[in-house]
Amino acid sequence: MGRPAIETARPQQDDDDPTVASVGEFAVIGRAVEGRRQPPTTLLGPGDDAAVVRTPDGRAAVSADMLVEHRHFRLDWSTPEQVGRKAVAQNGADIAAMGGRPSAFLVSLGCPADTPLAVAAGISDGLGSAAEALGAGVVGGDLVQADQIVVSVTVLGDLEGRDPVLRSGAREGDVVAVAGAIGRSAAGLALLLADVGSSAPGAAELIDAHRVPSPPYEQGVAAAIAGASAMTDVSDGLVADLGHIAAASGVRIRIERSRIEPAPALLEAARDLDRDPWEWILAGGEDHALAATFPPGTDVPDGWSVIGEVVSGTAGGGGSVLVDGRPWAASGGWQSFDAG
Amino acid sequence: MGRPAIETARPQQDDDDPTVASVGEFAVIGRAVEGRRQPPTTLLGPGDDAAVVRTPDGRAAVSADMLVEHRHFRLDWSTPEQVGRKAVAQNGADIAAMGGRPSAFLVSLGCPADTPLAVAAGISDGLGSAAEALGAGVVGGDLVQADQIVVSVTVLGDLEGRDPVLRSGAREGDVVAVAGAIGRSAAGLALLLADVGSSAPGAAELIDAHRVPSPPYEQGVAAAIAGASAMTDVSDGLVADLGHIAAASGVRIRIERSRIEPAPALLEAARDLDRDPWEWILAGGEDHALAATFPPGTDVPDGWSVIGEVVSGTAGGGGSVLVDGRPWAASGGWQSFDAG
Structure with a gap:
């Protein structure tokens, strides 16, 4: 470092x-x-x-x-x-x-x-x-x-004989859930960019999460068996990837920050770097956590946390993913190309 | 050009x-x-x-x-x-x-x-x-x-239910055959490097063969159905790729130039560029023709030309592929990396 x-x-x-x-x-x-x-x-x-x-x-x-x-x-x-x-x-x-x-x-x-x-x-x-x-x-x-x-x-x-879980199956009334860590890779990248290295307590695990993400592989199978209606991995950022599900399904998705508990290491790194941890949680890519929707009444598998629900309507001017009821205005997800 | x-x-x-x-x-x-x-x-x-x-x-x-x-x-x-x-x-x-x-x-x-x-x-x-x-x-x-x-x-x-045709199945006594054009891509590349373009008659088709090779796809299926004992595509050069079959099968392969008829365009380009057409035919890569061996007595499918046979022994000092009875000493096949 x-x-x-x-x-x-x-x-x-x-x-x-x-x-x-x-x-x-x-x-x-x-x-x-x-x-x-x-x-x-x-x-x-x-x-x-x-x-x-x-x-x-x-x-x-x-x-x-x-x-x-x-x-x-x-x-x-x-x-x-x-x-x-x-x-x-x-x-x-x-x-x-x-x-x-x-x-x-x-x-x-x-x-x-x-x-x-x-x-x-x-x-x-x-x-x-x-x-x-x-x-x-x-x-x-x-x-x-x-x-x-x-x-x-x-x-x-x-696919072990099961139907693939597409992005396009989310329906109004479904619950929205995530499995795996979110925002850790982006926090680790921020720590690397700030060159503070692993001196801050808890930073080492975030940097490790950036270097090698740990997708919750078994939770993908568990969600499919439980009847998930739509699923994707969080590669571009939580809001961006839920937006892909919303767009493919012709719905909107509401999530609540109060239902997501930021990891202590994330809050600590945000404090040390004077950053908003929700930028990492909502827009940070590369965690390769899983995000899915489940029909109402589904027994959501252990390891999944419900963070919101699918509502009617399509994007319009306001965006297809609402955070605490409002379109979340931030830098947005990962871009493959520098602006031309 | x-x-x-x-x-x-x-x-x-x-x-x-x-x-x-x-x-x-x-x-x-x-x-x-x-x-x-x-x-x-x-x-x-x-x-x-x-x-x-x-x-x-x-x-x-x-x-x-x-x-x-x-x-x-x-x-x-x-x-x-x-x-x-x-x-x-x-x-x-x-x-x-x-x-x-x-x-x-x-x-x-x-x-x-x-x-x-x-x-x-x-x-x-x-x-x-x-x-x-x-x-x-x-x-x-x-x-x-x-x-x-x-x-x-x-x-x-x-594979349509068939066994894959490996490189390792060639046995002493098998015949060696090729399907598709050989040496044309290398000749086309030589024409492009010499910057003579398509001015020479016949050159255009060689340059086209370099730009877009035409593998004889159907002949791969036909060879498998006919019982080919080993097969590969000619990507590194005929001698080099037959060498892969020989090495994988623990045999040697003899081919005869008299059984290969160079295309007129190839001979013409060789004359124009003062080159040996056999360099292109024996060492030129990227044609993606097919080379295969068939057990003795096989009815070799139409579209395949027999050019030699599988003999006993392994490489030793003399190389595993003999051309007209002698190890063929040329620059050899395509190298993925420049010399370090």
Whole structure:
């Protein structure tokens, strides 16, 4: 933390340390593959023209995300292994948000020729161990030269015979609930940007949450089984992502701040940085918590907190998500591109 | 063709032309999605946290490839639409090489904020139309800001109940055969590098083959049905890719140049550029033809040409692929990374 946050800062590297180019593509891939356990759903693992994965109910849920160095991660803030684990969390949460379980990942890595082997190997170790912890395999991918590090992940998931939980199923009268931590990743990012590091008590856990989010995977399955009418993961920010459900469902959503209890570490960090913790809770992305709606009378599963309800009407000028009865006017969710 | 091959050359752009950043992520994705037909195998298309794809036999063949601007394509040599079509061919060939049919593609695009909308839209149009021609859907992906254009594609394929055709099944006595054009992409690249353009007769078709390879998709299925013992696509070069089969199968492969008839355009281009056409045929990558082995006595399907046979032994010092009885000493296949 102590050193200046230069965009190009990297862990120090001796001239003799191996790079991706010095050991070659096949050695890097070989190192990423060897010793990794494949789950029983992997019928054919890496090494041929394609892998073959079991899809027991005759369907595959699929999603893809791309992480770019300096934009989605920084190697002076995160270890390569954390970058790999974050990529799995981000993609796995998309499957959880459909009510499924991640079963296989494909990972394409672009990086400069002088990228230390330890960086490429660290990213693939993080991916591999995080996938393994989910009972999923890393079954394929690509490794190519690029000007900056780009990690592109595709995930396949198993819906286990259930209907996918779409964003479009929310109906007037449904309750709105969340599972998992919200605002922690944004608070951790703010701490990193302020360069106060883990000196503030409680800050370390927020910074860890930014480096590697912990999606509540099991809660996605539990919500689907309980009959959730709509679900998404909180990647762009709570209000923005509830807005996606509202827009897809043609409804409005009201949430109450009094029903959300900010974590003590979040309040502490907000005090230390003189920030409004609700900015992080309502607009902070990348937590990969889950947000869902349930029909009235549903026995909302343990681990979910009801924070509001679905009401009639569509966006109009006022926005489709009301916080304490009012449109919430803040900077809004994550933007993929800088203003042009 | 006439202008100098400057790495950063791009089609001219007015300041007023829309860019990816000026129209925003969601508009670019919306434009890529609208009007695209999804095949019946796409149960849920783009727009939710994940897509859902049918996998009728309870398995999915999956593969991924990443294309990087200036490394795998140049926008002063190819239109954006051609880049998209090439990405589909490259990935689709991996499924054909297993004996399957491509059913769905996921595409993550990284690009600078000032990338013309026409470039991003052209790439996605090329991807979409090429996928549609294969009866496959583009079912998901991502769009993020990056320093250079990166196209990352994952393909899902249907094995239609058949066993996948691996690289490891070649046995002594099998015949070796190829389907599709070989050496044309490398010849087209040589013509582009020599900047002679399409002035030489026949050159245009070679340059087109470099811009958009045409894998013989149906021949992959036909080979699997006929009982091919091993198969791969020719992406790194014929000798290099047969070497992958030989290594995976623990055998050697002998091919004879007399059994390969170079296309007239190839011979003409070699004459014009004072090059050896066998360099292109034996070491040229990116054609995405198919190479397979068949047990002795197999009725090799129409469209396949027998060029050699599988013999016993392993690589040793002499290499695992013999051309006219001798190890073929040339520059070798495509390298993913510049020498470090």
